[in-house]
Amino acid sequence: MKLNIAVLPGDGIGPEVTNQSIKVLNAIAEKFNHQFTYKHALMGAIAIDETGEPLPQKTLDICLDSDAILFGAIGDPKYDNNPNAKVRPEQGLLALRKALNLYTNIRPVKAYDALLDKSPLKEQIIKGADMVIYRELTSGIYFGKKYLSEDGTKASDDCAYTEEEISRITHEAFKAAEKRNNKVTLVDKANVLETSRLWRKVVSNIAKEYPSVELDFLFVDNAAMQMILNPKQFDVILTENMFGDIISDEASVIGGSIGLLASASTGNDKALFEPIHGSYPQAKGKGIANPIASILSSAMLLDHFGLTEEADVIREASEKSIELGICTPDLIPNSTYTTTNVGEFIEEYITNINELSLNS
Ligand code: IPM
Numbered sequence: 001m002k003l004n005i006a007v008l009p010g011d012g013i014g015p016e017v018t019n020q021s022i023k024v025l026n027a028i029a030e031k032f033n034h035q036f037t038y039k040h041a042l043m044g045a046i047a048i049d050e051t052g053e054p055l056p057q058k059t060l061d062i063c064l065d066s067d068a069i070l071f072g073a074i075g076d077p078k079y080d081n082n083p084n085a086k087v088r089p090e091q092g093l094l095a096l097r098k099a100l101n102l103y104t105n106i107r108p109v110k111a112y113d114a115l116l117d118k119s120p121l122k123e124q125i126i127k128g129a130d131m132v133i134y135r136e137l138t139s140g141i142y143f144g145k146k147y148l149s150e151d152g153t154k155a156s157d158d159c160a161y162t163e164e165e166i167s168r169i170t171h172e173a174f175k176a177a178e179k180r181n182n183k184v185t186l187v188d189k190a191n192v193l194e195t196s197r198l199w200r201k202v203v204s205n206i207a208k209e210y211p212s213v214e215l216d217f218l219f220v221d222n223a224a225m226q227m228i229l230n231p232k233q234f235d236v237i238l239t240e241n242m243f244g245d246i247i248s249d250e251a252s253v254i255g256g257s258i259g260l261l262a263s264a265s266t267g268n269d270k271a272l273f274e275p276i277h278g279s280y281p282q283a284k285g286k287g288i289a290n291p292i293a294s295i296l297s298s299a300m301l302l303d304h305f306g307l308t309e310e311a312d313v314i315r316e317a318s319e320k321s322i323e324l325g326i327c328t329p330d331l332i333p334n335s336t337y338t339t340t341n342v343g344e345f346i347e348e349y350i351t352n353i354n355e356l357s358l359n360s
């Protein structure tokens with residue numbers, strides 16, 4: 001298969017982890033006879049530094065012209081504590097999600113057996129946890145009208161949803177549940193928010209079209225508690241933009257590190273793949289960033305094009321590195337294995353994998 005991949009390394013540790021992903025994708029291309037080509041483009045703080053804009057038109061054009069986008073991370077501390085900043089790196093990612101209509105954000109979370117003792121949560125709570133979060137990505141409070149009064153003493157952000165915006169991701173979540181464990185949990189705040197009540201109505205109606213899937217509801221505050229009390233109860237979590245942002249970081253604790261969580265953002269046409277972690281500026285250039293979230297995002301990219309066997313090989317290689325303790329310090333304190341060491345282990349594992357075992 002030929003794939004033309006736009007690579008947006010972004011800020012902080014983004015370039016380091018994305019480089020490991022490209023090594024791994026190249027190993028897959030070599031092993032399975034695919035042709036992957038890459039076009040690099042700027043986004044985020046680095047794009048603001050060089051062009052004044054977080055998402056330059058040239059970057060958008062490269063993305064529009066690609067089959068898929070591999071994205072690193074976004075954000076720079078120089079913007080975080082500056083309420084007066086006129087442009088922010090994050091606007092680049094939000095504008096890209098919107099421009100490409102990437103309304104379904106898919107975030108798988110699972111507890112790896114080899115890491116059960118790495119999570120601050122008790123082993124018996126997380127062992128066997130395996131869920132996927134379907135987060136709506138192009139609407140809600142992130143994209144509602146923003147207001148700041150002239151004297152700077154009043155601000156507001158609108159949260160709005162249409163039936164259509166809810167319905168399209170809901171179908172995706174139910175289809176995913178049919179292939180998994182037949183359960184969808186809608187996370188909302190329907191006891192307070194009008195938008196959440198619309199979500200409940202739309203989702204309940206759509207559920208009738210998927211009779212094998214059980215639907216239940218949780219208020220987001222309770223969901224945050226259930227996530228660490230009993231994460232095994234979840235299969236597919238369906239939720240709006242901001243709730244999904246928050247509970248997916250929380251869910252990463254189950255896996256032992258946010259450095260392991262991958263994501264896919266899909267719409268009707270384009271798809272973008274990115275680790276859910278941020279730009280971790282304190283780690284930039286130190287070789288301590290975990291590349292596995294980015295590498296597993298590349299596996300999701302391959303899944304998206306039906307290259308499931310290839311994606312499985314990446315997952316197997318990543319799990320092997322974890323099992324063997326070839327891990328960055330987020331997983332093993334004081335580990336001397338670097339970002340590159342982990343990437344190269346996974347790359348070599350794929351290169352050396354026995355052809356016979358591939359077909360078995
Ligand atoms: C994420 C990130 C982004 C978000 C930021 C960088 C805008 O936290 O992808 O989860 O809030 O969606």
Ligand code: MN
Nearest residue numbers: 245246249276
């Ligand atoms: Mn987030």
